[in-house]
Amino acid sequence: MESFVGVDVSKACLDVHVLPAGEAFQVPRNAAGIDELIRRLRPHAPRVVAVEATGGFETVVAAGLAAAKVPVAVVNPAQVRAFAQALGKRAKTDPIDAAVIARFVQATQPEPRALPDQQTQQLADLVTRRRQIVQMLTAERAREKRASNPKATKSCRRLIKALERELADLDGQLDEAVRSSPNWCAKQDILQSVPGVGPVLTNTLLAELPELGTLDRRQVAALCGLAPWTRQSGQWKGKSFIGGGRNSVRAALYMAGLVAAHHNPPLKAFYQRLLARGKAKTAAIIAVARRLLGILNALLKTGQKWDEAKHVQP
Numbered sequence: 001m002e003s004f005v006g007v008d009v010s011k012a013c014l015d016v017h018v019l020p021a022g023e024a025f026q027v028p029r030n031a032a033g034i035d036e037l038i039r040r041l042r043p044h045a046p047r048v049v050a051v052e053a054t055g056g057f058e059t060v061v062a063a064g065l066a067a068a069k070v071p072v073a074v075v076n077p078a079q080v081r082a083f084a085q086a087l088g089k090r091a092k093t094d095p096i097d098a099a100v101i102a103r104f105v106q107a108t109q110p111e112p113r114a115l116p117d118q119q120t121q122q123l124a125d126l127v128t129r130r131r132q133i134v135q136m137l138t139a140e141r142a143r144e145k146r147a148s149n150p151k152a153t154k155s156c157r158r159l160i161k162a163l164e165r166e167l168a169d170l171d172g173q174l175d176e177a178v179r180s181s182p183n184w185c186a187k188q189d190i191l192q193s194v195p196g197v198g199p200v201l202t203n204t205l206l207a208e209l210p211e212l213g214t215l216d217r218r219q220v221a222a223l224c225g226l227a228p229w230t231r232q233s234g235q236w237k238g239k240s241f242i243g244g245g246r247n248s249v250r251a252a253l254y255m256a257g258l259v260a261a262h263h264n265p266p267l268k269a270f271y272q273r274l275l276a277r278g279k280a281k282t283a284a285i286i287a288v289a290r291r292l293l294g295i296l297n298a299l300l301k302t303g304q305k306w307d308e309a310k311h312v313q314p
Contacts, residue, residue, distance in 0.1 A: 006101025196260030213300025257289030
């Protein structure tokens, strides 16, 4: 019988619940505790061990399990809490959370996901830091526009210049990191052969969507939160929505969709057709981003560069 394991991670310890055996125990969140966790899970041969994302505390646990060849999945805490509410579980303690996580993975059976290697993780850290710098720049430029005191304006400008230097330095580090890997370098050349795809989207996809090129277009769209879902009941027909998935990847694809809708001829034509049918501009850009993602996925899967006639459907 397949076993499913939920692990609630805190700073000091790990609360563990095994289904269907119903076994529950606690180990310290350190090397010895993770070794004990692996030893106690071996007899159960778990189908998947689910670890809830907890701001970084889960990383060492997931890495330890993966290194021991134990199938592990890092699950979204918001989805787990929604599942708990559906079960009527209002009480919240670490042992209860572990049991809820176990029931969640037993019901949803997520596929274990390979953890990124050290090089990919370092690239992801740089991409994340770049995104933070861009957010700080945006906020500081807005403050400069609102500032009425000349001294405050000068302060904003000094900080903006410093952030711009840091951004340029990070871009250089990202380019160096990608060019140092022959595999990434080849993927970069393929991705950037598509009009509308630049270094920011390329680096984001390499770092945060390593599955690109290994899944079908629907699966990869779902990973990015670009797969539409519809709300309807009886005769009431709701609108379609997107959401979930990897927010940073979706945001980068949306911006690339904006560019492609104006500078990639086939995707521009696709965008104009959608507008002519009465599609809202935002929805049309999302559709362009989804089609662009499908193209990039197909290119990496085949190892071919962009061919306008071959890779775009009418």
